[in-house]
Amino acid sequence: MTDRSSRRPRAPRGTLNRDRVLAAAVDLLDHAGPDAFTMRALAQRLGVGTMAVYSHFQGKDEIIDAVRDLLFAEVELPPADARRPPHAELRELCRAVYRLLSEHPSVLHLLATRPVQGDEGTLFAERALGLLRRAGLDGPAAARAYTAVMQYTVGAALWTARGRKVRAAQGCDDPAERLRSRFAGLPPDRYPCLTGLAPQLAAAQDGMPQYEHGLDALLTGLLGDPDGRG
């Protein structure tokens, strides 16, 4: 199946460009992880010599920045709809970002290291801040609320990606099951809650449902209970 030489045939001249490099970079990151994302592996996947990539990007950092902004631009922002309550629209906006970060866990590492610079990430911030204002928050409260929501989203996605990485490293068994058995095996007299709640803690490692649970609590605390006082 694979090339005996483990080196694919060289692509003809002039076929390399920034888009092809970025597409291969996303593939490589998502498939092999950040550690395996090397300039040599990237070039090999593209069928060119290692240094060919440097004709289109200054170096690895510029590729990483471009990948981050490219993927953030792919967030499917729900259509603005003034009739819906801002709470609900904000929730969907956040879910879209979380979904992106979950589907491309490697971006997380990149997002965590350097902030988004691209225009599309900026548009997301604009939308979110507008919804927070519409929900009745003043300037400082909206800024703090936006920051808190982003902090939680990044943290939740990172938490999930961490579980996946452990699974990939340790023979592909369920990370939730590993967590459960680790907690369940602790001495119950010293850790009564932890041992008792091991199954529930494992159940909370389920990605989107857990994210929604925390997000709803956070938004309720930030905006007030939407079903409560009215």
Add this chain to the structure above:
Amino acid sequence: MTDRSSRRPRAPRGTLNRDRVLAAAVDLLDHAGPDAFTMRALAQRLGVGTMAVYSHFQGKDEIIDAVRDLLFAEVELPPADARRPPHAELRELCRAVYRLLSEHPSVLHLLATRPVQGDEGTLFAERALGLLRRAGLDGPAAARAYTAVMQYTVGAALWTARGRKVRAAQGCDDPAERLRSRFAGLPPDRYPCLTGLAPQLAAAQDGMPQYEHGLDALLTGLLGDPDGRG
């Protein structure tokens, strides 16, 4: 001032041990950052040959795990006090973890990659879960609430560390000011909220106050308003 040879004198035999390696590792990580944390730099700081460290640790990963657990063990857990409302005690517990992560931003990178294995991190989880149960949450709700709080704490600390890293890289100017001027310079017709709220967004990059703002909102959403219905 510095050694002309840029190589410090070798330590006498038998003075190296796990504790000295870990202390040097924490120093190196906090002072020089994760990228500069190499086995060669660590050994040089200890005044031994590179391979001497391998007599005490299997490799770099084992050192990283040990550093993470060591620092997590240093979290100053507030004394348990059944008279205080669980909401307040949980808040202090979380603040202690956030403070640790902020003071040792390099640990974050490590915490984000692999979960805490050490006993002390486990003790923190036990305390937090106990408080959530005391606050009236049932098993599944307590597990989800604990996970959400940890996710938010990691995300918030990472957010702060990211700002610091940018500052260190880009000539030491204030990261909040950089963020403010970037947002303030956007076209106001396309980004009315972002340009208008640039100062408030910059003000929200203040670490602990922002963390507390989000944490209180999250706890309120998870536990119910402590001052509200009673």
Add this chain to the structure above:
DNA sequence: ACCTGAACACCGTTCAAGT
């Protein structure tokens, strides 16, 4: 048992050279 230095298989990037 503890520590060393050389060596191996990597990495990102520079550089002179090719087309």
Add this chain to the structure above:
DNA sequence: ACCTGAACACCGTTCAAGT
């Protein structure tokens, strides 16, 4: 302008050797 291969200065780790 675009791409190449050799080379440089790194990295973590293996290994045979020293004490």
